[in-house]
Amino acid sequence: MILCSNPLAQYLSRKAQIDEAIRRVLDSGRYVLGPEVQAFEEEFACYLGISFGIGVGSGTEAIHLALAACDLKTGDEVITVSHTAVATVAAIELAGGRPVFVDIDPVSYGIDASQLEKAITSKTRVIVPVHLYGQPTDLDVIINIAKRYHLRVIEDCAQAHGALYRGRKVGSWGDMACFSFYPTKNLGALGDGGMVVTNDPELATRARLLREYGWAERNISSLPGWNTRLDEMQAAVLRVKLRDLDEQNAKRRRLAQFYTGALQATDLVLPGAMEGTAHVYHLYVVRSRKRDKLMNFLRDRGIGALIHYPVPVHRQPAYQGRIDGAGRLDETERAAGEVLSLPMYPELAEPEAQQVVAAVLAFDGGQYD
Ligand SMILES: *Cc1c(COP(=O)(O)O)cnc(C)c1O
Numbered sequence: 001m002i003l004c005s006n007p008l009a010q011y012l013s014r015k016a017q018i019d020e021a022i023r024r025v026l027d028s029g030r031y032v033l034g035p036e037v038q039a040f041e042e043e044f045a046c047y048l049g050i051s052f053g054i055g056v057g058s059g060t061e062a063i064h065l066a067l068a069a070c071d072l073k074t075g076d077e078v079i080t081v082s083h084t085a086v087a088t089v090a091a092i093e094l095a096g097g098r099p100v101f102v103d104i105d106p107v108s109y110g111i112d113a114s115q116l117e118k119a120i121t122s123k124t125r126v127i128v129p130v131h132l133y134g135q136p137t138d139l140d141v142i143i144n145i146a147k148r149y150h151l152r153v154i155e156d157c158a159q160a161h162g163a164l165y166r167g168r169k170v171g172s173w174g175d176m177a178c179f180s181f182y183p184t185k186n187l188g189a190l191g192d193g194g195m196v197v198t199n200d201p202e203l204a205t206r207a208r209l210l211r212e213y214g215w216a217e218r219n220i221s222s223l224p225g226w227n228t229r230l231d232e233m234q235a236a237v238l239r240v241k242l243r244d245l246d247e248q249n250a251k252r253r254r255l256a257q258f259y260t261g262a263l264q265a266t267d268l269v270l271p272g273a274m275e276g277t278a279h280v281y282h283l284y285v286v287r288s289r290k291r292d293k294l295m296n297f298l299r300d301r302g303i304g305a306l307i308h309y310p311v312p313v314h315r316q317p318a319y320q321g322r323i324d325g326a327g328r329l330d331e332t333e334r335a336a337g338e339v340l341s342l343p344m345y346p347e348l349a350e351p352e353a354q355q356v357v358a359a360v361l362a363f364d365g366g367q368y369d
Contacts, residue, residue: 002343002352004283004306007183009347011190014240018190021236028232033212036235043242045197047162048169050177052204054196055230056211059158059180062194063091063128065228066154066176069196069207072097072125079119080128080156081111082312082323083332087180088130088156089313089323097126099323101314106331107272109285110137115327116145126152131160131170133308133341134186134252134282135274139165139173154178158194161186162249164278171197176207181238186252186282187245189234251346252281255353259284259342262357266364269338283308287338294363295340301359306341 011018025036037055045053056062067078074096080088082101092099102119105112109132116127127146129137139155146153153174157163161179163170171177179185181193196207206223209216214223241248256279260270269287273279285308288294298305312332313319343356 002303002348002356003345004304004341004343005184006345006347007188007190009345010188010241013347014244017240018237021240022233025232025236030232032231033229034232036232036239037230040230040235040239040242041195043239044179044195047242047245048171048197050169050172050197051199052197052201054204054207054211055235056194056196057228057230058087058192059156059178059182059185059194060087060091060094061228062158062178062180062196063088063154063156064094065207065210066178066196066198066203067092067095067097067126068210068225069176069198069203070126070152070154071206075123076125077121077123078126078128079111079116079124081130081132081332082314082329083109083309083335084130084132084156084313085158085309086313086316087158088128089319092128098123099313100124101323101329101332103327103329103331104335105138106335108135108137108274109133109335110135111142112331113138113141113145116142118327120145120149120151124149124151126154128154128156129174130156130158131163133271133285134160134163134280135271136160136163136165136170136277136279138274139170143173152176158182158185159282160280162245163280166276172199175200176203181234186249186280187238187241190237191231191234193230193234193238194228195230248346249280252344253279255344255346255348256281256284258353259357263360266360268360268364281344283341284344285339285341287335288340289338291338291340294360297363298356298359301355303356303359304343307339308341309339310336312336
């Protein structure tokens, strides 16, 4: 079976270093928010070219914490997309916000910035653009609109560690940005983890306090916070993996180039390269009107293609009928019916990549509709 993503292969490719890092933590006696977390916060912020990093328990919690640090109040509106991991929307509701959906651009899969303004009301406080699949979204337009309406921008970078927009890393553009270190992400832990980053010292301080019961000093809560701490073991593992994140992303890009070259002549819609951006291919997502048949065809041949995501958030049982789309969500609905993610991870060997391509070509050349 060729998996869609493969965290085990990542671990095995650096087993000795990771085992050593875990051993170091085990022997240290510090297991949560210690020197490893602090070092990783500094190293990751430095990698991104940002001043402050605040390690947290997950990507969902990173978004929740960033919104709380921006002083979101119950009922404040937060604009985002419905074509995303449900986590984006769950985090907005955890922070007391009301999600408002804008349709996506069908090429970048990011928010359709041309429809953003009409979604803004007197209650709008924050825009959460998502750099989906590793493709940076159109930040310039979004940030300009946010400035004009005095809104905060919190980037959801959970799928875009290391991606570039106009030569600068995503995560360094908004007021704050949020990363997930779920094991399958471009930078993945061996468990859960996340980080909030910002250049604003006040937002950084608020986030840091809120992360641990609002403590400025131990056992004295100066803000009503909660607990979303990052543990030492995950931070130590992430420090090992951060060292070759760029190399890993380059491998993903090479695999994407191979797929794109080999599948050019098929009926599939292949990922489009957006000008002025460097995609990091968290996922390699193609589109087909025969998506379900193609997926089953690939699965029968041992290829684990997956759908990200089969049901838009506004159609999920927990959210249906509760959340407004500012206008129609036609591209969102169309994407959900057509997208398919082919196997994509840095350790995927060439013969396996060739096997994926051969199977897609066999489907494309056959009469399977
Ligand atoms: C993974 C992901 C998250 C949430 O991260 P967790 O660490 O799983 O909580 C949020 N947004 C997007 C776009 C994601 O892909």
